[in-house]
Amino acid sequence: MLENLTAQPADKILALVAKFKADPRSDKVDLGVGVYKDATGNTPVMRAVKEAERRILADQSTKAYTGLAGDPAFGAVMKDLVLGDSVLSERVAAIATPGGTGAIRQALELIRIAAPKATVWLSNPTWPNHPSIIKYLGMKMAEYRYFDSETRGVDFDGMMADLQNVAPGDVVLLHGCCHNPTGANLTYGQMEQVIGLMQNKSAVPFVDIAYQGFGDGLADDAKATRQIASSFENCLIAASCSKNFGIYRERTGILMAVTKDADQQALTQQNLAFLNRQNYSFPPDHGARVVTTILQDPELRADWEAELEETRNGMLDLRQQLADELKRLTNSDRFDFLAHHRGMFSRLGTTPEMVEKLRADHGIYMVGDSRMNIAGLNAQTVPVLAKAIVAAGI
CATH class of the missing domain: 3.90.1150.10 (Aspartate Aminotransferase, domain 1)
Structure with a gap:
């Protein structure tokens, strides 16, 4: 073999x-x-991470599984951190994942189940794992222009021209902040135009937000993601805690799916749990528990x-x-x-x-x-x- x-x-x-x-x-x-x-x-x-780990070590009484979707408390604090009050929590299904990469993989798996004929549109350039995973899964993929090598800024005209070719039901992957690999971000006004185009095309946004807090601050870095999530019935968001909590090796991420209503949320949540079960059963908990401990404690x-x-x-x-x-x-x-x-x-x-x-x-x-x-x-x-x-x- x-x-x-x-x-x-x-x-x-x-x-x-x-x-x-x-x-x-x-x-x-x-x-x-x-x-x-x-x-x-x-x-x-980070100082808060060390203190959270000290508390967890002192207080934790079991290493039993938390559930297929991970600890619900982690989902709650991450929804608040990334989405704020932009979307009702009842509309958000979520699963803990092994890092942001795991969240992206599970999002693509969900797309493959829900819309197998959809094309996933990526910025050119983008993080190399995006196209790598899509190709491995055998999914359709297309690119939109993003970086202007002359100005070292966003080629916004090229981006908008390419996105005119998006078909209904296609998925457009956008970087929530701190674009990797270029560092060049859309302005809020430009994002509004992208949102309008996607709405007209009946496309589904997929946001990768891996660097919240590294750009213009926690709230400002989340603004574009919240802008997108509040503008669509359906939206996927992959978030990582590796960078802003400095817990790279703990592999702590989350996939959130914004749904139309409570019924769709329940169905989506069931499918997300199913995907976790197929890929790794229960997600890792330590990093998620560290993040939860920090975000639930005002001083930490x-x-x-x-x-x-x-x-x-x-x-x-x-x-x-x-x-x-x-x-x-x-x-x-x-x-x-x-x-x-x-x-x-x-x-x-x-x-x-x-x-x-x-x-x-x-x-x-x-x-x-x-x-x-x-x-x-x-x-x-x-x-x-x-x-x-x-x-x-x-």
């Missing part, structure tokens, strides 16, 4: 990690892996929000520092987009050949499409990167 296997495509980011580790240069800079790092290069455990929540703000402002400071340094070196404002982007990532909009030149000549590691992790920088490495970008002729 196993002799029939064929090699699968290598993960480009993991391959980049291996190259970085093997590089003997002491001044190398890792901007590839999409993990938050502080100024020392560490991914810290306040401390978490304060530390999250420190993290967010730190990335904004790095963005501004890099944009300012490049302006100083080039006497040009062509890199100002770096300060305008949001979240962990920005896309330089250069060629794979230039990216390789940065790696070979300067020890700067970023993904081949020129996506770089701003959180991989610190005050000392920002000038190093700026000089390398200028020296490479980007």
Whole structure:
């Protein structure tokens, strides 16, 4: 049997990690892996997470299963965090999942059951796992233009033109905030136009929100998602707790499905539980319990929000520092987009050949499409990167 296997495509980011580790240069800079790092290069455990875990360890009396959908309390706090009061909770079905990736996989599985002929539309570019999972599931897929390599902003005209080809019942995947891999976001006015087009086309929105709190703050980062959820009878939302709670290895995510009414909610909830049962039975609980503990306790929540703000402002400071340094070196404002982007990532909009030149000549590691992790920088490495970008002729 196993002799029939064929090699699968290598993960480009993991391959980049291996190259970085093997590089003997002491001044190398890792901007590839999409993990938050502080100024020392560490991914810290947040204060509120440590305290929540201490309480859980002291008080937890069982490791029994919580249910196919996960702990209902986790669903309740995440609905509030992501959706606020934009949608009645009675209209929202939800399941806990192994990370945001698990939520995306379960959402696509649900689409395949409910609308097997639907095409899933993705931004070009998007997070590589989106098309990878869709292709693996054998689903129909199409792209809409999103990133303008000249302006390093959103190609909104191209996006709207491509979405004119959406058919009734098709699914349009949108990034809730902090677009990965570009860092370029739609304005609220632009999102309103996208919503109007999708309503006219009878399309179904699917929101991936993995970085809430990393862009403009918890409430502002959720605004577009709430805008979308309140505008449609049906909407899918995959949310991750990996970044904003810093619990990457706990694999904590949630899939929410906005439904038309209570009857549709009950049916959808049953189908979501069925999908969890087929894929992994019961979802992991520890990370979800940590998140629930924090969000239910006013003091822990306040401390978490304060530390999250420190993290967010730190990335904004790095963005501004890099944009300012490049302006100083080039006497040009062509890199100002770096300060305008949001979240962990920005896309330089250069060629794979230039990216390789940065790696070979300067020890700067970023993904081949020129996506770089701003959180991989610190005050000392920002000038190093700026000089390398200028020296490479980007």
